[in-house]
Amino acid sequence: MKYIIAIIQPDRLDDVIAALEEEEINLLTVSDCMGRGRQKGVAEVYRSHVDRSGLLHKLKVELAVGNNNVWQAVDAITRGARTGNIGDGKIFVLEMEECLRIRTGETGISALA
Amino acid sequence: MKYIIAIIQPDRLDEVIAALEEEEIILVTVSEVMGRGRQKGVAEVYRSHVERNGLLHKIKVEVAVNNNDVWRAVDAIANGARTGHVGDGKIFVLDMEECVRIRTGETGVSAIR
Amino acid sequence: MTSIDTGDTAWLLISTALVMLMTPGLAFFYGGLVRRKNILSIMVQCMMLVAVISLQWVAFGYSLSFGPDHAGIIGGLSWAGLHGVGLAPNPDYAATVPHQLFMVYQMMFAVITPALIIGAFAERMRFSAFLLFSVLWATIVYDPMAHWVWGAGGFLKEMGALDFAGGIVVHVSAGTGALAAALVLGRRRGYPEISPPHNLPFAILGAALLWFGWFGFNAGSALTSGTLAVSAFISTHMAAAAGALAWAVLEWVLSKRPTALGIISGAIAGLATVTPAAGYVTPAGAILIGFLTGIICYFSVVWVKARLGYDDSLDAFGVHGVGGMFGVLMTGILATTAVNPDGADGLAYGHAKQLLIQFLAMIICGAFSFVVSWGLLKLVDRVVGLRVSPDHENIGLDLTQHRESAYTIVG
Numbered sequence: 001m002k003y004i005i006a007i008i009q010p011d012r013l014d015d016v017i018a019a020l021e022e023e024e025i026n027l028l029t030v031s032d033c034m035g036r037g038r039q040k041g042v043a044e045v046y047r048s049h050v051d052r053s054g055l056l057h058k059l060k061v062e063l064a065v066g067n068n069n070v071w072q073a074v075d076a077i078t079r080g081a082r083t084g085n086i087g088d089g090k091i092f093v094l095e096m097e098e099c100l101r102i103r104t105g106e107t108g109i110s111a112l113a
Numbered sequence: 114m115k116y117i118i119a120i121i122q123p124d125r126l127d128e129v130i131a132a133l134e135e136e137e138i139i140l141v142t143v144s145e146v147m148g149r150g151r152q153k154g155v156a157e158v159y160r161s162h163v164e165r166n167g168l169l170h171k172i173k174v175e176v177a178v179n180n181n182d183v184w185r186a187v188d189a190i191a192n193g194a195r196t197g198h199v200g201d202g203k204i205f206v207l208d209m210e211e212c213v214r215i216r217t218g219e220t221g222v223s224a225i226r
Numbered sequence: 227m228t229s230i231d232t233g234d235t236a237w238l239l240i241s242t243a244l245v246m247l248m249t250p251g252l253a254f255f256y257g258g259l260v261r262r263k264n265i266l267s268i269m270v271q272c273m274m275l276v277a278v279i280s281l282q283w284v285a286f287g288y289s290l291s292f293g294p295d296h297a298g299i300i301g302g303l304s305w306a307g308l309h310g311v312g313l314a315p316n317p318d319y320a321a322t323v324p325h326q327l328f329m330v331y332q333m334m335f336a337v338i339t340p341a342l343i344i345g346a347f348a349e350r351m352r353f354s355a356f357l358l359f360s361v362l363w364a365t366i367v368y369d370p371m372a373h374w375v376w377g378a379g380g381f382l383k384e385m386g387a388l389d390f391a392g393g394i395v396v397h398v399s400a401g402t403g404a405l406a407a408a409l410v411l412g413r414r415r416g417y418p419e420i421s422p423p424h425n426l427p428f429a430i431l432g433a434a435l436l437w438f439g440w441f442g443f444n445a446g447s448a449l450t451s452g453t454l455a456v457s458a459f460i461s462t463h464m465a466a467a468a469g470a471l472a473w474a475v476l477e478w479v480l481s482k483r484p485t486a487l488g489i490i491s492g493a494i495a496g497l498a499t500v501t502p503a504a505g506y507v508t509p510a511g512a513i514l515i516g517f518l519t520g521i522i523c524y525f526s527v528v529w530v531k532a533r534l535g536y537d538d539s540l541d542a543f544g545v546h547g548v549g550g551m552f553g554v555l556m557t558g559i560l561a562t563t564a565v566n567p568d569g570a571d572g573l574a575y576g577h578a579k580q581l582l583i584q585f586l587a588m589i590i591c592g593a594f595s596f597v598v599s600w601g602l603l604k605l606v607d608r609v610v611g612l613r614v615s616p617d618h619e620n621i622g623l624d625l626t627q628h629r630e631s632a633y634t635i636v637g
Contacts (some may be wrong), residue, residue, distance in 0.1 A: 002210065005116070007142050033144035042155075045481055046422045047491065047527050047541065055130075055143055074213055077167045089226070090140065092177050093211035094116050123261065124421050149403070165345040168634070169621060170263055186298065196416070200620060 001112065002014045002070050003096040007035050008081040008089040011061050016080030020063070023072045027112070028063040050067065057090065063064050064099055114225065115151040115183045116209040119174040120148050126172050129193035133176065136185045140226070142175040146151055150159040150203065171202065177212055230315060231322035233451040238323050238331055238566050241446025244439045245334035249341050250277050251435025253492070255281055256345055256426030259540050261421050261485075263622025264349045265428075265632045271356055275341045278357065279364050283333040284308055289368035292319065292332065294381025300370050318378040320449040331446065332387065336372070339396045340364050343599075345542030346404035347411050352614050353627040359606045363403060369600050371395050371591055387587035388561055388580070391447035393502025393553045394591045401547020402592045403599035404538060410603040413537035426486050433490035437466055440497045444504040457565050460502040462497065462606055465504075465516035469496020472520025488524075491545060495523035498546050499553035506561035506569040515556050519549050551588055558584030 008016055013030065020028065034055035043054055065073045074091055082088055101111040119130060128143060129150055148217040154198035177185045194202055214224040257265040279287070286306045293301030305311050308329070340360040347356070374382040375389045382394075389395060414420060422431060445459035467559040473492025475485035496516035500507075503515060507594035527544040538544055558581035561572040571577040604610060613619070618626035625631055 006215075008215070014193075029201040031141050031144060035140075035142040037140040045483070045485060046421060046475075046487055055141075058142065060142065060144065070211075075200070078213060078215050078218060084216060086216065088179070088214075091211075091215060092116055092209055093215040095208045095210055117619075124416050124419060126421070127419060155621060156627065157625065157631060158629040168623070170631075170633075198620060214451070 001068065001096040001109065002065055002097055003074055003094045004065060004070070004077070005032065005094065006077045006081065006091045007058050007091060008061060008077070009083070009087060010057060010059050012081045012083070012088075013061070016061060016077050019076035019080035021071065023069070023071055024075045025063060025065065025069065025076065028047050028061055031060050031062075035059050035089075037087070039105060048082045056087070064096055064112055066112055114209040114212060114224065115178055115180065116205060116207045117178060117183070117186055117190070118207065119176075119190045119194065119202060119204040120146065120171050121190070122196065123170060123202060125194045125196070126174070129174060129190050132189035132193035133186065136182070136189045137180065138176060138178065138186055138189070140177065144173045144175075146171050146173045150200070169200070173192050177209060179222055179225055181210060197204075212218045230324060231450070232540055234320075234322040234449070235324065237451035237455060238320070238327050238449065239444060241442035242327070242331045242334055244442025245446065246276070246332075246439075246441035247330070248436050248443065249273075251345075251432045251439055252338065252341050252470055253306070253432065254428045255432025255436060255490075255541050256348060256429075257437045258425040258432060259423040260348050261622070262424040262633055263624055265424070265624065266630055267353070267359075267566060267623035267627055268344060268348060269352070270628055271344050272341050272369050275360060276337050277363060279340065279623035282364055283329075283336050283359060284450045285338055287364060287369050288329050288332065289366070290337070291372035293378050295373070295377060298379055298381030298384060299373070301373045301377055302498075303514050311324065322450060323580055328449070330543045332372070335392055335396060336364060336368055339368050339392075341433040342396070342400035342542055342546050343404045344408040345546075347541030347612075348539040349623065350411060350414050350613050350619055352611060353623075355606050355611045355612045357471075358610060359602055359612075362415070362602050362606070363599060366602065367399060367403060367595050368395070373596065375587070377583075379617060380384060382587045382590070385587070386570060386580070386583050388557050388584065389502045390505040390557075390569075391444045391500070392500045393550050393557065394587055397498045397546045397550025398503060398588055398592050399595040400597040401543045401545075401550050404542035405536075405547060405626065407597050407603060408536045408543065410607070413535075416615055417537045418532075421622045423487065430486060430490055432493055437493055438499060440466070440501075444501060448505055454505055454566060457545055460509050461500055461512035463506055464509050464512040465496040465500030465519070466493045467496070468513045468516025469493055469520040469523075472496075472517045473524050476521060476524050480529045491522040491523070491527070491541070493616060495519045495545050495549045498549040499523075499556070500546070501550070501594045503557040503560065503570065506529055506566050506572075508560075508562065508565055511556075511560035511562075515553065515560065518556075522552055523549050526538070538570070547592075551592065555581065556583050558582070 035058040099111045148171040212224045253269040257268045278398040289305035293305040311325040321329045374380040444454045448455035470489045470493035477488040478484045499519035526548040559573040573581045
């Protein structure tokens with residue numbers, strides 16, 4: 001099983017969710033985050049204080065999938081998130097050891113669906 | 114490749130980002146979280162209701178790196194975040210299988226930068 | 227025989243409510259500028275002052291400030307508990323409104339003045355120390371000073387010092403008290419590496435409420451609903467506008483972008499600075515005051531503070547103190563009896579002595595507030611301790627002083 005973390009532009013979220021739905025991947029978690037990459041961001045100034053971190057607002061989409069569905073999921077996110085511009089984002093695929101459905105206690109692949 | 118998750122004090126974010134930048138690690142994702150550890154937090158009271166979860170506001174920093182860069186990244190984060198007080202935070206290093214740049218579809222080591 | 231004018235009374239009632247709103251406005255202004263873990267501490271402090279100083283004012287504060295004079299220094303206690311302060315007008319202060327209305331109008335000034343100081347010691351002062359300091363400060367600094375400048379028989383009033391709505395009594399006194407607080411308490415842990423303002427929209431909301439309330443503060447100080455109120459109203463607005471524009475343009479030139487915080491900082495600087503001058507200067511004079519103070523306060527906050535290294539966290543001295551002092555002097559230059567026959571002509575209208583009087587009043591009050599504030603802070607430090615522990619400063623005052631948090635992702 002894999003745990004996928006995608007950092008995307010906020011206004012691409014609907015398209016990413018729709019693309020994942022086409023692959024019948026419904027379970028996902030979305031959160032607000034700030035990010036930077038090649039798109040270096042902009043330094044902020046508050047009275048005398050300069051904040052150079054240059055972070056921009058992004059969304060983080062997280063989902064867990066079975067080994068067979070990894071590329072389906074990655075492709076769907078790419079499809080939904082791509083605009084061709086710098087700042088489109090990144091997808092990270094991490095190894096996941098176990099998954100458990102809290103309600104029933106099921107584990108493994110059957111807990112993913 | 115590794116995926117690094119660090120939980121730090123909000124005031125240390127600028128220094129952590131600057132320290133990572135010195136190591137030429139530009140791609141960083143930052144989010145707001147609540148956490149607790151040894152720094153037990155404080156029970157909250159609303160009218161007479163006591164809330165004991167003791168969670169404190171923290172910042173989560175996430176970075177993806179090549180195997181060779183793991184310790185440089187970990188050291189940079191630790192140096193930027195350290196004040197010597199309880200509550201300085203934790204760093205977790207996870208195995209990462211794949212990395213995709215959404216704009217171009219590149220994968221692997223070259224997509225990380 | 228004096229009689230109540232309903233128009234004057236209506237306007238002063240509204241002005242009183244407007245000035246009351248400024249303290250919660252200040253809570254949003256300051257609250258947005260601190261880190262998220264300390265916003266409630268600012269708001270609790272502001273709201274607590276509304277409660278405590280209102281009661282102090284009725285109990286003895288009003289009497290000390292405006293009661294029958296003792297040697298030009300203090301009002302004495304004969305009006306304590308509002309004894310003899312009834313509904314009939316008092317011609318010494320406001321001949322056309324009930325005496326109690328004048329009293330409650332002045333109460334709101336007594337409330338906001340110590341609240342301004344909060345900006346200097348934000349994010350690190352114990353709540354008990356804050357409360358003790360504020361009540362002592364209101365009694366020992368504010369009340370006598372209000373008597374000197376505004377009280378019948380007050381020595382600065384007799385000397386001819388002009389302070390229309392509180393440039394000396396409110397802004398110079400709070401600003402210099404704030405400087406003492408920043409110096410006595412020391413910097414916040416980690417300063418200057420402190421996270422940026424956590425909620426600028428709140429700060430803008432607060433600044434807007436302050437600007438709105440300031441019409442009551444300045445135009446209400448006419449104490450009548452006539453030409454003088456209109457003149458003060460316009461001066462107030464024009465100085466705020468000019469200050470906001472000056473600060474923003476300066477930022478644009480010097481650091482490439484005009485900012486939200488810059489615009490509201492300039493507006494507040496303009497408002498604070500025009501406060502002593504509002505009922506004495508022409509609209510053009512007010513615009514000049516606003517422009518100049520936008521520039522002066524910008525440099526006091528961005529350059530002077532950074533170079534001297536004190537941590538006046540939210541620039542209570544840099545904006546209110548510096549702006550207030552500058553406004554008191556500008557009153558001595560630009561005041562004209564053409565606007566207010568009860569005022570005086572300033573330097574620009576051939577009366578150089580007025581500038582000297584303003585300068586003396588400013589120095590006396592600024593030095594008095596700075597020195598006494600310093601002493602009070604040292605005293606409070608002995609009694610309850612001024613600062614929270616480093617650990618509590620780390621966690622934040624909302625949780626450690628009040629057991630609440632403003633924002634949470636749980637619940």
